[in-house]
Amino acid sequence: MYELTLHEIRDKIKNKEVKIIDVVNDIYSRIDKVEPKIEAYVSFTKETAIKRANELQEKLDNGEDIGPLGGVPIAIKDNICIDGTKTTCSSKMLENFVAPYNATVINKLVEAGAIIIGKTNMDEFAMGSSTATSYFKNTKNPWNLERVPGGSSGGSAAVVSSDMAYASLGSDTGGSIRQPASYCSVVGMKPTYGTVSRFGLIAFASSLDQIGPFTKDVEDMAIMLNAITGKDKMDTTSVDIEYPDYTKALDKDIKGMTIGIPTKFLGEGLNQEVKQRFEEAIEVYKSLGANIKEIDLDYAKYALATYYIISTAEASSNLARFDGIKYGHRAEDFEDLIDLYKKSRTEGFGTEVKRRIMLGTYVLSSGYYDAYYKRAGQVRTLIIEDFKKAFKDVDVIALPTAPNVSFKFGEKTENPLEMYLEDIFTVPVNIAGLPALSIPCGFAETSKMPVGLQLIGNLFEEEKILSVAHAFEKNTEHHNMKPNI
Template structure:
């Protein structure tokens, strides 16, 4: 049996019943990584010895017929922006190249307690800033469906690793679409939770009012399983909501009869790929076939979301990234005259071009004389964007959109034009500004064989409903069973 092809729930069931050994599972994934990683380049760091070590422990428990933790022996990949005790956490940046965290992020502590194993840390756009993973200081991750295309970003390594069966599932982070967009580009299920649903403790900060950790998975059931493990209040993150976490898996009933699906007219934009548009229309008809009711809704400030985002996110980033000063951890320039000179050179040598650009934009937007015109203005428009969703959700239960206006693009295509790159997040960014949850699932392929993402957006803390809709859609369509040929 090719164990690496299985989903988390399939592996879990086999391991819990004692039908397969966790060591065999891990070894099968390691062999798979050995076969395809050279082509895909998804990982910054691999941790095979650690994974096998924990798998052995679970194998012994299995032999003694002891009760195993729920995800015992399930191998995962973790985006390199999430702190892992004793394992390098680089953010794909030179400035953190040798950083080894002395503590675990809360999501890691929860995954460990559930018995999940880490196979390695995945590549990303530096500090999660980008939409193609091309901004990594270390390597180019390739899209498993077409090695000439980007996997999306910034969680490109996690998305590619899942799509290429190099792990059973993965964690990513999403500030403007960084889970959902690569999820769509790589044809998998990828969920950004409500802001506050998952603890950010130990997530290296990019834009603190927008960042969320979430799962990337082979199907919606797996996304539900991972979310259940990582969600919930954490005393170490005061912005995590004290809201009960439902059993998401039990909520996957397949029943969406009478559910109101909102279709925003503002999401038909110039520059939209006709194949994407037609796939989304077909997906909406599938949902109607399952008994859902279509509602036209308005999100009138959609057109202002990208501009708002690039002020709010960069302002917060410029402040968050002040900590990289070459003093307590991370890179320090070997050549400096005095302290200020050390800061300036360390940051010049340690950060890549996109990170510098965003630090500059954010610093400018917060600087004397420009604060009101740029930063404060953006915070006010953020209120309008948020109100759009509140109003729309009075008329519908979920909102359905494309995840991105186009399928995966070629390497280099948008690297010289930052604005074009930013606009590839146009359908995902509003969700972060409003704080609402969204999931991307595969809804078909272009003629050239690239996956197309369907996004289902929900009310705050109502991940249950978007998971149910996405799962019902998945059960009615064949797309999630397709695998790239590698």
């Protein structure tokens, strides 16, 4: 039954067609079988999962409501804190770090009845687009074990794609949910900045980070959003609005809605096979009665440069606390305090993390701040204005999620700049704080690897995205395709 969707298994549990403990055991036996090939998990929480399965079953048998996620096994990216559980960010630095508290999203999932089964692999401290910067292991793409699952939430994408979890949580700073969702052919969403509390998410870039779900279909996405969104008094950047029931948006007719395409921005660097699938997807929308409108996003081409200044600047400060003093890796031999800092950080961080800390330290340095960080802030405002203007005329914007399909191990992982380019279509969304979702839209001709369609909405307009995505899903079969493992 591991192949079922979240809402299917939830209903079976609710209707007492299956026992929760059997669902949990089934998913762990699926993991036993598939995980050795995929290597998507960093650690498991089997003991608490089984205990919780029994508790929830008892409640259910007593006639109590066990919540909208009641009894459903869910996986969590390993940069989200769970009390008493190792939270490593896939880094040697935090290899043995046990979180002393729960992230708000964890409390919310538990409240909704979810069972957390394990923590998933990621690029170290969420820095990367391949999950290959993990200190622990390379997670494989379930569609082709020689290829990367994308990143940084590659583990969370792969476990949903290979039926090792019914859904998972990831985090998205520049595309870290949407790009691996696209590479692994699952649904992945980054909600509007501020709709999901970041309390307990180990920060990469605070003004860009956002937690979001991976699911097998769009209905599951709406259910997950219902569970995790909301104002949190522990996160002052979380927004106090009236949060809707997202499942109500699913079956809205999209006839007459307008989908914007930034044709000029799409131009360069886009793989022809990806382009083909994207154009077919647009044809589907045309056939469903949506209006297609060409739009301009003049400053989007500067988004990547802006992103690598803002995100690295914030990261250089956020990651400074990993100094070997209080927790995390500490070098064994050191001469004095400075030596302790240097050696602990040199040994504890991987190459990509060090590269970004150095970049961020540089752009904030006295004498360079105005030229880099301040300028990046100004460009950020221009990009926000660009989107504002666009959303006056369109309901959602469509783009390919990534310019290419999943690449082979070692293909781009050696050249950071080439890898950074994989984020070109996802990064502008984080810069502007907008919601966006990636949905499977077919496979590339030659590589047979999945392609994702990205749908971007205006601030707090997750519902429009869900309507448009669900309409596509109902009229296509891509989401039903399963990798052969």
